Amino acid sequence: MKRWKIYLLIVAIVIVVCTNLYFIFYKESKIPKSVYVNQISSATKTDMKETVKTVGMAAPSDRQSIYYNPELGPIDQILVKKGQEVQVGTPLLQYESTELDNEKERLELKKQRIDEQIEKLAADIQHYETMKSSLQSENLEKEQLDKELQELEQSIKQTEYEQTLLELELEECEQQLKAVTEKSEQLVVKSEISGIVEEIGYDTTKPLITIASIPPVIKGKISEEEIEKLSVGQNAIVTPRTFPNQKLTGSIMDIGKLPIEEASVKQKSEYPFTIQLKEQAEQLRLGYHVDVTIITKEKNGIITVPHQAVWKEGTKSFVYVIQNGQLEKRKVKLGMKQGTNQEILEGIKEKERIVLHPTKQMDNGMAVITTLDWKQIDKKMIKEGSKREMLKQFLNGFFTK
Numbered sequence: 001m002k003r004w005k006i007y008l009l010i011v012a013i014v015i016v017v018c019t020n021l022y023f024i025f026y027k028e029s030k031i032p033k034s035v036y037v038n039q040i041s042s043a044t045k046t047d048m049k050e051t052v053k054t055v056g057m058a059a060p061s062d063r064q065s066i067y068y069n070p071e072l073g074p075i076d077q078i079l080v081k082k083g084q085e086v087q088v089g090t091p092l093l094q095y096e097s098t099e100l101d102n103e104k105e106r107l108e109l110k111k112q113r114i115d116e117q118i119e120k121l122a123a124d125i126q127h128y129e130t131m132k133s134s135l136q137s138e139n140l141e142k143e144q145l146d147k148e149l150q151e152l153e154q155s156i157k158q159t160e161y162e163q164t165l166l167e168l169e170l171e172e173c174e175q176q177l178k179a180v181t182e183k184s185e186q187l188v189v190k191s192e193i194s195g196i197v198e199e200i201g202y203d204t205t206k207p208l209i210t211i212a213s214i215p216p217v218i219k220g221k222i223s224e225e226e227i228e229k230l231s232v233g234q235n236a237i238v239t240p241r242t243f244p245n246q247k248l249t250g251s252i253m254d255i256g257k258l259p260i261e262e263a264s265v266k267q268k269s270e271y272p273f274t275i276q277l278k279e280q281a282e283q284l285r286l287g288y289h290v291d292v293t294i295i296t297k298e299k300n301g302i303i304t305v306p307h308q309a310v311w312k313e314g315t316k317s318f319v320y321v322i323q324n325g326q327l328e329k330r331k332v333k334l335g336m337k338q339g340t341n342q343e344i345l346e347g348i349k350e351k352e353r354i355v356l357h358p359t360k361q362m363d364n365g366m367a368v369i370t371t372l373d374w375k376q377i378d379k380k381m382i383k384e385g386s387k388r389e390m391l392k393q394f395l396n397g398f399f400t401k
């Protein structure tokens with residue numbers, strides 16, 4: 001008897017379900033058409049970055065090449081070694097300076113001799129002035145006093161004249177010594193940048209010394225399809241392949257206008273760009289290869305949905321919003337996209353529930369059928385609820401949510 005009641009209950013439930021499905025999906029039925037929705041999502045606020053990924057290499061931002069200058073004479077010695085780190089002002093190359101050294105020594109001796117002569121004449125003038133003062137105090141006849149004072153005045157004038165000539169000669173000597181010193185300094189070639197000695201050569205028709213500047217910049221390349229996304233000042237994240245856990249930040253400082261290689265119809269062009277790092281990385285050596293992520297766009301707190309929720313009809317985009325158990329086909333304006341997230345500029349608000357995988361069978365106003373959410377049913381509901389209420393909740397699990 002008990003089995004008979006159970007079978008009867010099952011048959012009744014099947015009849016109710018089939019009857020409802022018939023009226024819902026029957027073409028002539030006035031009941032709104034329904035559609036089964038397997039997955040539901042919602043619009044959320046999030047931060048989004050649009051990026052371009054490429055590769056690059058740590059390279060010098062500048063190079064200084066030292067060539068042989070025949071006007072300075074033969075080379076005496078190269079003062080640095082390959083791989084040596086240098087600073088601005090570090091001596092790199094010395095030309096022979098024997099003749100200039102001899103000339104400088106001769107002029108310095110001459111200057112010393114003139115200085116000594118000028119000092120002696122200054123002492124003589126002081127002596128004559130002292131004699132003049134002493135004559136004033138002596139009891140001499142006027143004629144004799146005038147005569148001796150006159151002779152002293154003449155000696156002073158003559159000595160001052162000789163002193164003036166020596167001072168002019170000293171000035172000329174100092175100018176000559178300055179010119180020789182400046183020329184001697186030109187014989188020592190100094191570094192104009194801080195960097196590392198990259199190459200040393202001995203062919204006078206080629207650079208004798210090449211200095212690669214440090215700290216390095218990042219030289220990268222990008223395809224012709226993505227070059228227009230880049231602009232000077234955009235932030236970038238640089239990851240050295242040797243140290244993948246180290247993230248360096250920088251910004252684009254230059255974008256090349258010409259392709260890296262000669263343009264060809266057989267292959268796509270690639271363009272160079274340069275990133276200036278914002279912090280010094282001591283471990284980043286010249287020549288290290290890096291992965292580069294350039295942030296071309298960045299927005300915070302924007303409305304996004306999974307890109308699988310967007311339904312396209314030609315150039316128009318829609319999402320199906322679930323409102324009161326029915327579908328609302330809503331036109332939306334798309335923004336940037338990152339991964340599986342699609343920005344919605346217009347047409348939807350935060351937390352609105354949407355269909356995750358829309359199909360062509362869906363249309364505006366359709367009732368939504370979803371799977372029964374067993375998590376919403378607990379023991380307390382079963383104990384306290386009436387049979388009629390339980391049946392209502394059960395059927396709601398099939399036809400609406």
